[in-house]
Amino acid sequence: MTTPNTPPPTARNPLSSRTSHFVLPKQWASMRRAEQLERETGNRVIHLEKGDFQGEEFRPAPHILDACAKAVHDGHVRYVPGPGLPELRDAIAEEATRRGRPTVREEVLVTMGAKHALTQSLLTLIDNGDEVIFPNPGYPPDEFWITYAGGRVVYAPLVEPDFHFDIDHLARLMNERTKVLIINTPQRPNGMTVDRLAEISELCRRNDVMVISDEIFSHMVYPPAEHHTIAAVEGMADRTLLVDTFSKSYIMTGFRIGWCVANRDLITAMDIFQQNSVTNVPAFVQLAALAALTGPQDHVIATRERLRAKRDRAVAALNAIPGISCPTPDGSFYVFPDIRGTGLTAQQFTDHLIDRYSVGVVAGTAFGDRGEGHVRITYAVPDDVLDEGLSRIRQAVENLG
Numbered sequence: 001m002t003t004p005n006t007p008p009p010t011a012r013n014p015l016s017s018r019t020s021h022f023v024l025p026k027q028w029a030s031m032r033r034a035e036q037l038e039r040e041t042g043n044r045v046i047h048l049e050k051g052d053f054q055g056e057e058f059r060p061a062p063h064i065l066d067a068c069a070k071a072v073h074d075g076h077v078r079y080v081p082g083p084g085l086p087e088l089r090d091a092i093a094e095e096a097t098r099r100g101r102p103t104v105r106e107e108v109l110v111t112m113g114a115k116h117a118l119t120q121s122l123l124t125l126i127d128n129g130d131e132v133i134f135p136n137p138g139y140p141p142d143e144f145w146i147t148y149a150g151g152r153v154v155y156a157p158l159v160e161p162d163f164h165f166d167i168d169h170l171a172r173l174m175n176e177r178t179k180v181l182i183i184n185t186p187q188r189p190n191g192m193t194v195d196r197l198a199e200i201s202e203l204c205r206r207n208d209v210m211v212i213s214d215e216i217f218s219h220m221v222y223p224p225a226e227h228h229t230i231a232a233v234e235g236m237a238d239r240t241l242l243v244d245t246f247s248k249s250y251i252m253t254g255f256r257i258g259w260c261v262a263n264r265d266l267i268t269a270m271d272i273f274q275q276n277s278v279t280n281v282p283a284f285v286q287l288a289a290l291a292a293l294t295g296p297q298d299h300v301i302a303t304r305e306r307l308r309a310k311r312d313r314a315v316a317a318l319n320a321i322p323g324i325s326c327p328t329p330d331g332s333f334y335v336f337p338d339i340r341g342t343g344l345t346a347q348q349f350t351d352h353l354i355d356r357y358s359v360g361v362v363a364g365t366a367f368g369d370r371g372e373g374h375v376r377i378t379y380a381v382p383d384d385v386l387d388e389g390l391s392r393i394r395q396a397v398e399n400l401g
């Protein structure tokens with residue numbers, strides 16, 4: 001019983017200890033700052049920091065939009081099977097088979113985007129104390145969920161200029177506690193494809209390590225580079241969880257639909273996870289995705305060619321700026337220039353651009369300490385926006401002195 005003079009009890013912290021590492025996505029810090037600046041000043045910011053398409057030239061193909069609208073009109077707005085519509089799972093199985101990983105429907109799960117597939121994968125696979133080898137630089141949400149699951153992130157430094165895995169170093173990182181290796185190809189944030197997949201596979205088989213292969217830019221690889229999945233390497237089909245999305249290949253970022261392919265037992269466990277969380281991906285979204293995957297692919301090819309021209313435009317302009325060196329990425333819609341010649345750190349360079357020149361880019365350190373000295377720039381924007389942004393970057397560097 002309390003009296004008027006009794007102090008109230010101290011409020012209990014309502015948050016789980018598992019949330020102690022919670023921070024907003026590091027790779028979106030520049031976007032948050034850019035949007036705040038626009039609100040406060042009314043100045044136009046050139047957004048080269050967003051991991052999304054911009055402008056009217058980047059829209060889903062008409063047959064995808066028509067399929068989505070028809071599905072809604074026809075009443076496909078109810079619950080559907082948790083792992084996905086059978087016809088869509090079959091189409092995804094054919095897609096994975098074309099990549100060299102023979103796949104059947106029961107090995108496919110349709111997810112709420114690739115990010116949700118990655119989240120479910122990690123929370124299904126990782127126990128307290130398990131080690132996950134993570135590329136540095138790499139994709140920050142993976143670290144977030146590894147930590148949440150009680151795992152330990154072990155960083156595999158990628159070697160410049162093409163950001164490849166050092167196979168000898170990778171071998172030294174693997175031990176009896178290593179549960180998963182994460183591969184991202186083409187890589188975020190630098191757009192380079194991962195090679196030496198046979199050697200990486202041998203290490204994983206020898207050490208009983210699973211692979212999560214994040215392949216969201218699989219259809220955005222520019223010739224002569226080619227996309228290859230580690231899931232197609234002999235002995236790796238059941239040891240690999242392949243993740244992809246409709247967001248990038250089909251310009252469907254807002255639809256929130258992705259997929260993963262793995263052995264049946266793992267897909268069954270992840271389906272249970274999905275049915276007890278989001279239930280299922282909306283049926284009308286799945287039918288739009290089915291139209292995307294089974295319909296004409298000329299739109300995908302045209303988008304890739306458009307992006308290749310923008311990549312070349314960005315690389316040429318950045319390499320013409322003293323103090324900046326920009327390798328040509330194999331794929332994605334990002335470039336990852338080296339800005340160390342300017343004398344600034346990645347964060348200083350990023351702050352300088354946004355605060356004084358109203359250009360948003362992402363500091364490479366958002367993706368790990370091996371991203372120091374680099375910034376990530378998105379070129380999936382209208383040409384006039386890209387040119388204006390690159391022009392402002394040149395001015396920003398020339399006026400440093």
